Amino acid sequence: MSQVAAPSPVRFADRLANVETSAIRELFKLLGKPGIISFAGGFPDAALFDVEGIREATLAALAANPGAALQYGATEGFDPLREQLAAFMASKGVAELSPTDLIVTTGSQQALDLIGKTLISPGDKVIVEGPTFLATIQCFKLYGAELITVPVDGQGADVDALERLVAEHRPKLVYLIPTFGNPSGATLSLERRRRVLELAVRTNTLVVEDDPYGDLYFDQPPPPSLLALSDQVPGSRACLVHCGSLSKVLSPGLRIGWMVAPPALLAKATMCKQFSDAHTSTFAQATAAQYLAAGRMPATLQRVRGIYARRAQAMVQALRHTLGDAIDFVPPQGGLFVWARLTGAGGACHDGGVLAQRAIERGVAFVPGAPFFARDPDRATLRLSFATVDEDRIREGVQRLGSALRA
Ligand code: PMP
Numbered sequence: 001m002s003q004v005a006a007p008s009p010v011r012f013a014d015r016l017a018n019v020e021t022s023a024i025r026e027l028f029k030l031l032g033k034p035g036i037i038s039f040a041g042g043f044p045d046a047a048l049f050d051v052e053g054i055r056e057a058t059l060a061a062l063a064a065n066p067g068a069a070l071q072y073g074a075t076e077g078f079d080p081l082r083e084q085l086a087a088f089m090a091s092k093g094v095a096e097l098s099p100t101d102l103i104v105t106t107g108s109q110q111a112l113d114l115i116g117k118t119l120i121s122p123g124d125k126v127i128v129e130g131p132t133f134l135a136t137i138q139c140f141k142l143y144g145a146e147l148i149t150v151p152v153d154g155q156g157a158d159v160d161a162l163e164r165l166v167a168e169h170r171p172k173l174v175y176l177i178p179t180f181g182n183p184s185g186a187t188l189s190l191e192r193r194r195r196v197l198e199l200a201v202r203t204n205t206l207v208v209e210d211d212p213y214g215d216l217y218f219d220q221p222p223p224p225s226l227l228a229l230s231d232q233v234p235g236s237r238a239c240l241v242h243c244g245s246l247s248k249v250l251s252p253g254l255r256i257g258w259m260v261a262p263p264a265l266l267a268k269a270t271m272c273k274q275f276s277d278a279h280t281s282t283f284a285q286a287t288a289a290q291y292l293a294a295g296r297m298p299a300t301l302q303r304v305r306g307i308y309a310r311r312a313q314a315m316v317q318a319l320r321h322t323l324g325d326a327i328d329f330v331p332p333q334g335g336l337f338v339w340a341r342l343t344g345a346g347g348a349c350h351d352g353g354v355l356a357q358r359a360i361e362r363g364v365a366f367v368p369g370a371p372f373f374a375r376d377p378d379r380a381t382l383r384l385s386f387a388t389v390d391e392d393r394i395r396e397g398v399q400r401l402g403s404a405l406r407a
Contacts, residue, residue: 015122018141031365037397039315039384040365042182042336044248046388048304053296054251054287060294061286069286075274077104077258078285084292085244085258092214093228094260101260103270106280108212108245108257112136113276114269115173115208115241115259116143124172127165129157131339131372131381133182133210136175145172147374152181154330156188159195166203173206173241179222180213180335183372183383187333190223197229200239212245212257215301217334218309227260238262246288248336249301254284308336314391315384318398326405336387339369342380348405352382358407364400 031038061069068078076082082099089097105111112135120126122144128136130149140147148169150162157176166174176196178188188196200207209226223229227242242260250256259269273279291297315338316331326348329340344350349358352368359365369381386394 015142015144018144019138033360033363035363036360036365037363037389037393037400038365039386039389039397040367041385041388043385044252044304044336044387045307048307049251050296050300053291053294053300054254057287057291057294057296060290061283064290065286069283071282073279073282073285075103075270075279076100077102077280078282078289080293081256081285081289082258084289088292088297089227089244089260093224095228095231097227097260101263101266102258103266103273104280104285105243105257105259105273106277107247107252107255108210108243108259109135109139110273110277110280111241111243111257111259111269112139112210114272115175115243116140116145117272118265118268119172119206120145121172125169127162127169127171127174128374129176129181129184130374130376131183131369131378132175132374133177134372136210137372137374140175149373149375150174152184152186154186156181156184156186156192157196159192159199162196163199166199166205170203171205173208174200175208175210176226177210177213178226179211180216180332180337181339182213182335183337183339183367183369185332185335185337185339186330187222193223193226193229194233197226197233197236197239201233201235204239206239206241208241208243210243212243212248213335215249216305216308216336218305218312218332220333222334241265249297249304250288250291254288255280256284256288305334308334308387311386311389311391311394312338314394315386315398318395319384322398322402323405336385338384338386340382340384341369341378342382342405344380349407350380352379355382355401355404358404359401362400362404362407364397364404366401 086097086099116139120143126140126145127148129152151158230237245257325345327340328343342350349355356368367383370377370379
């Protein structure tokens with residue numbers, strides 16, 4: 001007896017039609033192959049986690065107020081953590097930030113989702129950098145955004161182009177990763193930061209500053225965040241949303257992020273968060289609060305900065321030495337990534353996707369750059385993370401990349 005398959009009762013929402021799972025995920029499936037040197041991830045190095053510090057903070061959280069640490073909590077966040085985060089931001093030059101000016105989010109990823117949920121209606125225009133963080137592209141598309149890209153150079157987003165695009169499109173918001181961008185590695189210059197804030201005020205445009213990497217500088221601190229600079233540009237604080245995260249500096253598994261935004265937006269975001277996860281894990285928040293209160297962060301930052309700086313330098317030198325003029329890049333000053341462009345010099349491969357396949361066969365992985373463009377992908381680009389690989393393996397990985405490039 002033949003059986004006719006019943007129609008599935010699972011009928012997806014229209015909004016999903018706009019979004020695909022990323023091509024990068026397919027590549028990640030290959031990373032389990034033994035012996036692969038991976039420059040593909042966006043993770044911090046697990047070997048650098050301050051396990052002892054977090055253990056002490058966990059015990060302190062349970063000792064201090066176990067009832068609160070294990071109970072439901074306020075959607076806005078656990079007050080002792082909001083206080084610590086306001087103090088952390090103050091230590092980075094953000095003036096007059098009170099704990100109630102921020103909400104705690106489940107990673108900064110949730111802040112991005114709340115921004116999409118509260119601000120983006122289908123068809124709304126949103127300007128993002130080309131290239132930008134892949135999960136932001138997908139998240140904003142899920143809410144129906146029409147994404148417009150502003151080009152990025154060695155000084156971050158091209159602000160002349162941004163001025164033209166804002167005038168032409170009147171976007172709902174502009175999303176930038178001004179410091180050690182993912183994937184671009186680029187940092188917006190001080191002069192451009194001022195111009196972005198002035199543009200925001202002049203055109204009454206909301207600017208989202210996503211800043212998970214600003215603390216991971218190598219030699220010199222980057223220019224102050226847009227949020228820190230906002231007190232120099234009258235009216236700009238009201239045009240700014242700032243997303244922060246402990247993921248890259250402490251632990252992504254804690255899922256602690258935060259969002260500073262104008263009060264009306266913070267209130268709507270809090271309402272939406274309530275429907276989504278009620279609140280970020282109180283236990284994780286209490287632990288993070290104890291960690292920050294114990295004053296451990298400066299030493300942790302200093303330690304990881306030094307290690308990432310040496311790895312970045314090893315990668316930059318190896319790329320120059322081994323790949324020469326077949327590759328072009330601006331050495332990063334912080335963060336986790338080298339963003340590079342294949343020039344095709346000497347007949348070498350100049351397609352990041354093709355190279356990624358060949359590279360995997362030779363035991364090295366990276367992410368091709370094309371998926372990081374919301375529009376007009378530059379297929380010659382690639383993102384290389386040096387974060388989780390020691391210097392010898394970085395040199396070995398770049399050798400393998402060189403052989404893939406010339407294959
Ligand atoms: N923004 C950017 C630019 C990122 O690179 C990441 C993590 N890769 C996030 C946001 C999300 O980080 P988290 O949710 O862990 O804070």
